[in-house]
Amino acid sequence: MLLRRFTSGVARVAFFLLLVDLLLFAIFDLLPDAAVRQLGIMAIDHQLLEATRERLGVDGPAYERFATFWWHLMQGNLGRSLQGGYPISDVLVGHTTVTVALLVPVVTILLVIPIPLASFWIRPGEVAVNKAKRLLVLPVYLGLIPQFLVAVILFAIWSGLLADYLSGTSLAATTRWTLAVLSVVSMPFTLLFLAAVETFQSANRQRFTTTYRMLGMSRFQVRCRLMRNGWLALRPLAARLTLTCATGIIFTELLFGFNGLGRLLVNALRASDLNLMRVLILIMSLVVLTTSEFERRHT
C-alpha cells in the first residue's frame, strides 16, 4: 500500500515536472534565443547568428533539443549554461550556499515564531477578537503586500538610510542580511500567523477546549495542546509557504545583490539561458510538488 502510494506520488511529480518543462521550453523556444541576446544588434547578420546558434547548441530541431536535455538529465548530466558555458552542476553548487544562508533563518523564524505567537495571541476560550487586538494586529497585514514591494521598501531603507551610514563597519553586512531575511520572511510569516489565528479561534469554538479548562488545565497547558493541533492543521499550507519563500528569495536576492539561486534564475531569464532556467525551474517545481505530495498524503 505504502509502496503503491509512493510510486503513484513519484509518477505524479514526474508527470508535472515534464509538463512544466514542456511549457517552459515551448514558451521560450518561441522567443528570441540566447544567440540573439548575446549578439545584440549584430544578430542582424544572418550568418553570424547561425554560427552563434551552432556554437551554443541551440540550432537543432526543438523536439531534439527537448529530448536531449531529458536524456542527459536522466543520466545525471545537467548540461552547460548558455551564458559562458559553465557546467550547471558547478553553478548550482556555487550559488546554493548564499540562498541557504538566507533560507535557514527564514525557515527557523517560520517554525519558531508565528504559530506560538498566534497561540498566545488567542486566549483559550476566546472566540471573537476584541477591537484593540484587531488594531494591534493590523501591522501584520503589511506582510500581505506584494513581496517585490516589501523587498523594494526594505532595500530603499538599506540603500537610502543605512548603507552610507554603516559603510565600512562590521554592522553593514549584518544589517543588510537582516533586512534581506525580513524581506523573504514577511509574506510567509503573515500567511502562517493569520492562518494560525484562524485555526486557534475555530479550536476555541470546540467543546474540548472548555473541557480542558474544566479539567483544571492551566491556560499554558491548553495552549501547548492546541499548538500541536495547530501544527497538524496548518500542514496544507506548506506548499504555498514554500512558493512564497521561493518568490521572496528571488526578489530579495535581486534587490540586495545576493548572488544566490534566485538571482541566478533572473539572470538566466534575462540572458535567455534556457538550459540554466530549465534546471532551476525544475528544482523549484520539484520542491513545491514534493511538498504538495506530502500535504496530500496527510490530508
Added chain:
Amino acid sequence: MMKRVIVLCLIVFVCVIGGVYSLWPKNRTDVETSSGGQQIAIALEDNPTSMDPIAGSLDVNSYPLVVAGHAPLSLVDGNGELIMVIAESIEVSDDGLRCDIAMNPGARFWDGSPVNAADVKYSFERVWQSQHPHRWVLQRIRGAGTDQENSTGLSGIEVLDDHHLAIHFDLPDPDFPFFISTSLTSVIKAGTDSGKEMPLDQGIIGCGPFRPASLTLGDEFVFIRNEGFTKPSRAESLVLRVIDNPQQRLQAFHDGQVDLIRLRGPMIAEAAQLTKNGLEPIRRFQGAQIVRRPANELTFVVFNWKSSKLSTIPIEQRQAVLAAASVAWPRQEIAERFYLGAARPVYGVVPPIATVKTHPPLTASDVSPSLPNSFSLLTPNDPDSRRLASAIRTQLVNTGWSIKVQNRDLNQLVGQLLEGDYTASVFWIEQAIPAGPIPWMMFFDPKGSFVKLGQPIEGVGAAIEQARSILDPTQRSLRYQAVVDKVNQEQTAFLPLLSREVVLMKRPNIQGVFLDQNGVLYFTFLTVAGEDQ
C-alpha cells in the same frame, strides 16, 4: 484599552522617526579608500559570455574579460597614433601592398611560453575563418579571396622567423595596422582554441595583461597579473565584479568595492556635476576622478518604411519627414540636460570622431509631409534609452507626430528588428574597430552585414573599397568623406540624434586608464599607484 493602544502606537512612531534621524548620514562626503593593496576592481554591467577574442568582442559585457586576458599587436590612442603592445613595430610599405611586423621578443602567454609570429598567423586565420562581421579587416591579405568559400587560407602571411612577419596584400591596404589594433585580432596561442571546453572559453590562452584565476558566473571574475606581458602592471590582480543595478554600482564605488565604473545615462548626473573645470564628481564622490573621451557611438532612431504605418508615405516625402523630426528635436539641449555635455549632437550617420567633416543640421523642407496619425517607438529597456524615448515623444508632438513608447528587453527588441516587426526604434551602436567610417557604411552597403537595419544604397561598398586603396592619407579621408556625404544625402533609415561620450569614474590611485580612439577601454597600461610613487 483603546487609549493604551494609541499611546503605544505613538511611542513606536516616535522611536522609528528618532532612529531614522540618528542613522541619517551626516556630512559624509568623501569616497572610501581603494579596495586596497595592488588590486584593481572594476564594475561590470552584466554577465559576460566568453573571453574568446572573437566571440567576446561581439558582446559588450564580455569585452572587459577579453581585454584583460588578451592583447592585440597594437592599439590606436586618442590622437590616432599607433601604440605598440605585443608588436615592436608595424610598418606598411610605400605601395601599401606589404606590412612588416616585428614582435616584442619578451612577450609571453599566460602559460609562460613565448609569443611567436606563427601564433599571430594562427590568430589571424582563425578570425578570417570565423563569421565575425568585421573579419573584413583581413580581407585584403593574399589568399583570403572575396569570402571564406573561395579562400585558400591567408597565404599572404609569411612567417619570416619567430618574431617577424611579412603580410602581403592583393590590394593596397595602408590602414591595415589600424584595422588590426583591436581585441578582435588579439594574439592567442596556436591550437588552444580546440582544446577542452572550459567556462567562458578560458582555455584559449592569451598574452594579455592579466590571466584568469577564478571566474564565477554572476559574481566576480578574478585575474592575476601576467608576468610575461610586454607592459607589466604594478597591479597584482584585476577583479571584474558584476553589479547590474546602476545604483548598486555607484554605492559599490562609494564603499570602495570597485575602483572604476562607467557612468552611463542618468548615472552621469547622479555622480557628477558640470563646473567651470568641466565634469567633476559630486560631494558624495569627492576625491574621485572623471575620465571622458568621445566615443565612436551613435544614438539614433531607425525607421522601418515597410511597416504598415509608414509604407503609406511616398518615397519622395521620407526625407521631408526626417527633416521635420530632426528640426523639432533639440539635440544640444538634451546633450546638456541629460548628459551634462558628455554628448554631441549628430546629424549624419557617422559619429563626429569617425569622420573628417560633421554633417550639418537638416533644415525643414518646403514639402509638408503626410504623417502617420500615431505609431509605436520601440526602445531598449534601460534607463537612458527610456528617458531618450520619452524626450523624443514629447518633443515631436509639436510636429504632429503621436508616438507611443514601448520598452523592450534587448533580445525582444532585436528579435522584432530581425523580423521587421517595428515602425521605429531608438537604438545605439558603439564601434570598436578604428576604421573611420567603414564600419558605419556596412548599414548602407547592399552587401554589408548590417544592411537589413539600414538601407541599401548602390555603389557604397565599391566606393569604400576604392577609398581604402588610396595611399595618400588626406586623399583617402576625402574619398571616405565623399561616400559618407552621399549616404547622408540619400538615406532615410536613420534619424541620428547624439553621439555619447565614454565617461568613467575612478579612484586617483588607478592609473593608465587607456581609452582608444573609439573610446574603448583597454587594461594594457592599467596600474595602481603604490606608496613608492
